[in-house]
Amino acid sequence: MKAFSNLLSDLILTSSRNRKLSLLEQYFSSTPDPDRGYALAALTGSLNFKNIKSSFFKDLIKEKQDEHLFDLSYDYVGDLAETISLLWDQEKSGNMPRLSSLFENLKKAKTDELKSYIINILNISTADQRWAFIKLFTGGLRIGVSSRLVKQALANYGNVDLDEIEKIWHGLHFPYINLFSWLENKGSKPKISIYDTFHPMMLAHPLVMEKDLEAANPKDFVAEYKWDGIRVQIVSHSEGCRLYSRTGDEVSKSFPEIIKTIQGNFVLDGELLAGINNDPKTFNDLQQRLNKKAPSEKFIEKNPCFIKVYDVLFFNGDDLRDKTLIERKKVLSSYFSTNRSPMFLSETIEFKDWRFLDKIRDISNKQIHEGVMIKSVSSPYIAGRPRGKWFKWKRNPKNVDAIIMYAQRGHGKRSSFYSDYTFGVFNKEKELVPIGKAYSGFTDEELNRLDKFVRSKTINRFGPVREVEKTLVVEIAFDEMSLSHRHKSGIALRFPRFKRIRWDKPTNEVETLEQIRKSFLE
Amino acid sequence: MISIDNKLYIRDIDTYIDPFFPVERAIITHGHADHARAGHKHVLCTPETSEIMKIRYGENCASSFQTIKYGHSVKIGKISVTFYPAAHILGSAQVLLETAKHRIVVTGDYKTILDRHLDPFEVVPCDLLITEATFGLPIFKFNKPEMEIERLLNNISKNRENTFLIGAYSLGKAQRIIWLLREAGFSDDIFVHGSMDKLCDFYQSKGIRLGTLRKATLDNKKDFKGKIIVAPPSALKDRWSRRFENITRCYASGWMQVKQRAKQSQIEIPLVISDHSDWNELTNTIKQTGAEKVWITHGREDALKYWCEKNGIQAEPLSLQHRDETSEL
Numbered sequence: 001m002k003a004f005s006n007l008l009s010d011l012i013l014t015s016s017r018n019r020k021l022s023l024l025e026q027y028f029s030s031t032p033d034p035d036r037g038y039a040l041a042a043l044t045g046s047l048n049f050k051n052i053k054s055s056f057f058k059d060l061i062k063e064k065q066d067e068h069l070f071d072l073s074y075d076y077v078g079d080l081a082e083t084i085s086l087l088w089d090q091e092k093s094g095n096m097p098r099l100s101s102l103f104e105n106l107k108k109a110k111t112d113e114l115k116s117y118i119i120n121i122l123n124i125s126t127a128d129q130r131w132a133f134i135k136l137f138t139g140g141l142r143i144g145v146s147s148r149l150v151k152q153a154l155a156n157y158g159n160v161d162l163d164e165i166e167k168i169w170h171g172l173h174f175p176y177i178n179l180f181s182w183l184e185n186k187g188s189k190p191k192i193s194i195y196d197t198f199h200p201m202m203l204a205h206p207l208v209m210e211k212d213l214e215a216a217n218p219k220d221f222v223a224e225y226k227w228d229g230i231r232v233q234i235v236s237h238s239e240g241c242r243l244y245s246r247t248g249d250e251v252s253k254s255f256p257e258i259i260k261t262i263q264g265n266f267v268l269d270g271e272l273l274a275g276i277n278n279d280p281k282t283f284n285d286l287q288q289r290l291n292k293k294a295p296s297e298k299f300i301e302k303n304p305c306f307i308k309v310y311d312v313l314f315f316n317g318d319d320l321r322d323k324t325l326i327e328r329k330k331v332l333s334s335y336f337s338t339n340r341s342p343m344f345l346s347e348t349i350e351f352k353d354w355r356f357l358d359k360i361r362d363i364s365n366k367q368i369h370e371g372v373m374i375k376s377v378s379s380p381y382i383a384g385r386p387r388g389k390w391f392k393w394k395r396n397p398k399n400v401d402a403i404i405m406y407a408q409r410g411h412g413k414r415s416s417f418y419s420d421y422t423f424g425v426f427n428k429e430k431e432l433v434p435i436g437k438a439y440s441g442f443t444d445e446e447l448n449r450l451d452k453f454v455r456s457k458t459i460n461r462f463g464p465v466r467e468v469e470k471t472l473v474v475e476i477a478f479d480e481m482s483l484s485h486r487h488k489s490g491i492a493l494r495f496p497r498f499k500r501i502r503w504d505k506p507t508n509e510v511e512t513l514e515q516i517r518k519s520f521l522e
Numbered sequence: 523m524i525s526i527d528n529k530l531y532i533r534d535i536d537t538y539i540d541p542f543f544p545v546e547r548a549i550i551t552h553g554h555a556d557h558a559r560a561g562h563k564h565v566l567c568t569p570e571t572s573e574i575m576k577i578r579y580g581e582n583c584a585s586s587f588q589t590i591k592y593g594h595s596v597k598i599g600k601i602s603v604t605f606y607p608a609a610h611i612l613g614s615a616q617v618l619l620e621t622a623k624h625r626i627v628v629t630g631d632y633k634t635i636l637d638r639h640l641d642p643f644e645v646v647p648c649d650l651l652i653t654e655a656t657f658g659l660p661i662f663k664f665n666k667p668e669m670e671i672e673r674l675l676n677n678i679s680k681n682r683e684n685t686f687l688i689g690a691y692s693l694g695k696a697q698r699i700i701w702l703l704r705e706a707g708f709s710d711d712i713f714v715h716g717s718m719d720k721l722c723d724f725y726q727s728k729g730i731r732l733g734t735l736r737k738a739t740l741d742n743k744k745d746f747k748g749k750i751i752v753a754p755p756s757a758l759k760d761r762w763s764r765r766f767e768n769i770t771r772c773y774a775s776g777w778m779q780v781k782q783r784a785k786q787s788q789i790e791i792p793l794v795i796s797d798h799s800d801w802n803e804l805t806n807t808i809k810q811t812g813a814e815k816v817w818i819t820h821g822r823e824d825a826l827k828y829w830c831e832k833n834g835i836q837a838e839p840l841s842l843q844h845r846d847e848t849s850e851l
Binding site: 009013 | 781
């Protein structure tokens, strides 16, 4: 645990990618099994504790520290693990257990023993160790290290290709003994079953036309619609079918009618959408389904779903990931030559030049697609986000002016800055109503200025939320506006973010709720 | 009763304490820019503070200076003014305003832990305590500065190829860091940013031994490997710092207690060394002065106000303008 907490403390304060990689490599080489496997799981977010949540630690600290002083401290620090680690006083010295025994003890401990075990750990640890320890339970380490970076460090450590690790990653098991033994040339490459696991997806870069494609030949690319649903991987074999989300979470249970129908021996890549007969409805409609973990038959009948398939990774036991996109598409079109409902082949868009696609991506009357995808015909299926292969070209965002109403402090990198803003517009009754929340789109410099604005113009505080003078107008960019019963304004914005801060614009020039509903919804 | 208002203006003697704007008569607690300004007519302060003000703002930064040493008093009208050590920087003073029946203490910025290059802090009993609260949250609990220096020296010995750039406020913090390094046995030349030259000389002239200091100019470029450069925090992000190769950025400040803060400023070695009081020092001092009433300036008043009230002490925040956390490095 000591070495692990040192590692985390060093990582959070290192900004250079190469330094981070070498810190991780050093750790993997100097830490024995199974401890390094536990650390690897923690760093890649695959350690799960069902019986200990972050609220457990909140309750513990509130027994020791005045609740109000805790709230003020948490608000200031913006990181629960760090707040508690600083508030807790070290009471005695003792030996921190190894990472692996710490976990095993926690797993074995009965509910009534758990609390005293954890209190003891907190009592004998230093502030840095407490911080690292609590971080294991608060979901997301927030230390500026992505899973991908950790895998890169593993690749460097074993002198293998990152893609080799990505390909087997989801089939590996905690605490990764066979992985390390392969990386250290002591054992063979771990074998994984194709159908037992999720395979990391290939992702697209946002298109910057001038930079990415202007000089390219349109003939070397295929175009498809960018569907507005959720990306899914369909893993099917003789014993059944599973659906995974982009992050590798299994979502099969929410879609029993789909997994029941699909038959075959393959791993496909596609988009899950609301609707029937290959006729997609909006993302909002899909949202209804996503919210239900175990939908009833009646509910399913009322909210049907289907899948548009655009790629194939494995087919009848063959790994097609190294084939070109064109070859993979051939396999798909022959498979879809018969009806495979509820799966359908995602159509390609015929086009001669980029200008044509530019027009297509903005045709938004039905709002069922968010733009177009442009993929190199020669691209193999590479896990991650390889350069120059796939591009997403989203619809141009829409813009609306709104007035800042409330602000809240951010977390992680932005802790202590007021970086989360609620904004609104006036309704018929001349009352300001919130229409959304935005956290991004401003520069660090603008954030500084916004933060100052919030601090000096606060008129009210509700816990961590500050109400500010309604004087600042911001231009908000968003992808889509839809009707919503959950909000007082009756509308909801998809992915709102700051476009510009209108420091000088008077608030009476902001369009009213009625006006913006008219222009975006009718 | 002595009457003092929320601008720290004492009506009976027409005098301000640490005013932000030019006034007839000012008492200055210490030489930092958010307390000592140029342009007052008559200034009352410690001898060291007057020297510091003259170094920073010029000989004529006030029409006249009257100085009194720690423990000495002057009587102005009915009120007697006495200075006590605040152990914040050289010359920093707490101000006791006293009549036969009433005692007010203005702490200025202070710390209570022993810092052997400064006169030790003294608790001054009073009725009204006007305290700073820069680090007025219970998360601020500072370790011994020697431990932080040791961590830095360890890191230097392991990374001889790097140049260690330490951000430290030019007055007080920079000299304290250099002094701590010397006390820990670090005898290499230390390089300093041009802006702290004179202030280091001043500290040395007062018998605080800072060893051999050299200017961090480009002529010395080849000599920076494995060395320490001390510069004001603003220079850490500035173009100025880009002239050095392989820099490890360090920052000496109480703010470095919060890792996320250090990360935000891209600091690789945070040195949690503060010239202000931490939470325990603040609350202990309030208790020890026996004050019935506390006014809180500077910083996180909310928590300290809450603590006072919970402990049966009346407390009020004084929102002094122009003093936000960025000015208190």
